[in-house]
Amino acid sequence: MSELREQVMAALSTVIEPELHRDIVSLNMVRDLSIEGTTARFTIVLTTPACPLKNVFQERCHQAIIGKVPGITHLDIHWDAQVPTDRRMIGRLDVPMRSIIAVASGKGGVGKSTVATNLAVALAEASARVGLIDGDILNPNLPTMMGLAHGHPKVVDGKMMPLEAYGVKIMSTGFLTSPDKPMILRGPMLHSAIRQLFTDVNWGDLDYMIVDLPPGTGDAPLSLAQSFPLTGVIIVTQPQDVAVSDALRSVAMFETLNVPVLGIVENMAGEFFGEGGGERLAQERGVPFLGRIPLEAEVRKGGDLGRPIVVAAPDSPAGRAFQQLAQTTAARISVVMLQSADVIPLNIIG
Ligand SMILES: Nc1ncnc2c1ncn2[C@@H]1O[C@H](COP(=O)(O)OP(=O)(O)O)[C@@H](O)[C@H]1O
Numbered sequence: 001m002s003e004l005r006e007q008v009m010a011a012l013s014t015v016i017e018p019e020l021h022r023d024i025v026s027l028n029m030v031r032d033l034s035i036e037g038t039t040a041r042f043t044i045v046l047t048t049p050a051c052p053l054k055n056v057f058q059e060r061c062h063q064a065i066i067g068k069v070p071g072i073t074h075l076d077i078h079w080d081a082q083v084p085t086d087r088r089m090i091g092r093l094d095v096p097m098r099s100i101i102a103v104a105s106g107k108g109g110v111g112k113s114t115v116a117t118n119l120a121v122a123l124a125e126a127s128a129r130v131g132l133i134d135g136d137i138l139n140p141n142l143p144t145m146m147g148l149a150h151g152h153p154k155v156v157d158g159k160m161m162p163l164e165a166y167g168v169k170i171m172s173t174g175f176l177t178s179p180d181k182p183m184i185l186r187g188p189m190l191h192s193a194i195r196q197l198f199t200d201v202n203w204g205d206l207d208y209m210i211v212d213l214p215p216g217t218g219d220a221p222l223s224l225a226q227s228f229p230l231t232g233v234i235i236v237t238q239p240q241d242v243a244v245s246d247a248l249r250s251v252a253m254f255e256t257l258n259v260p261v262l263g264i265v266e267n268m269a270g271e272f273f274g275e276g277g278g279e280r281l282a283q284e285r286g287v288p289f290l291g292r293i294p295l296e297a298e299v300r301k302g303g304d305l306g307r308p309i310v311v312a313a314p315d316s317p318a319g320r321a322f323q324q325l326a327q328t329t330a331a332r333i334s335v336v337m338l339q340s341a342d343v344i345p346l347n348i349i350g
């Protein structure tokens, strides 16, 4: 019995994780292996619940075991996920955030907040624990875009509780001001306002903290990158040349700050702005192209009505494009994290 178990384990250790290029046993992704009659039952712990590779794992496990390990004719695979922890986070924040992902753009209006909200919701729908910070302190849009325009955070034990929509925990300075009392913050105050959105809020355990940054290469990205270890940044651009050259500056800035560029998202692709500029930029800079979101009126309506397109119309082309983007981005986050010496891999946590 236990010999059979060992044979199955040995067979599984020939299954290679396609993006990390290591076998799933030494990555400690295989748990709770048991044999019942001719069935091998085990759990595969993925590095993200939004993993696009489940089918690939399933197929590779079958190929490795069925017909190779005598006595096993069936597999009963269960799935679980543990997002790796960025080690630099520990001690810096008193809440266990596993990763911080910034969403940035070279200029305003390209759809950064739209990408941040839909990405957050899509990850939450894949059952990741997701927080969303409105880093656009002076021009907070997220309350409206997430349907929380009249939200006010409760304070419990001296900390603000984040508001929640579509499974995502959200904090924005928009919850703390009223339209007739706009925020006037500069320099150091801006800096501390961004910090406080992390530290003065009771976030609880999070797999992904997504930060919607203000546009451009101003103070905010700099101050964020200096205050917190950023796991990576996603750069959003429109397809046309003028937007792409702004995005290029943004990529260069984050590279200078040593923040890994997770990749580029091309938003509003279609007849109006054209298509392909984001992908070209990614190729030229040698960074991944994460996906293309079409220009669709429904996307804007979703934002205006506080119902992101991934929930309002998940089967529309843009809805599907955002789901795909979430998977691609989550996989890319796993790769960047597990390649970093600063990350606590699966085998130490949980
Ligand atoms: N793919 C898209 N199709 C149609 N409208 C979009 C799309 N992406 C964003 N928008 C709209 O464009 C405007 C600017 O987007 P927003 O996300 O607020 O940009 P940013 O945060 O970069 O300033 C918003 O009205 C938004 O609803």
Ligand SMILES: [Mg+2]
Pocket: 112, 113, 114, 136, 141
């Ligand atoms: Mg915005």
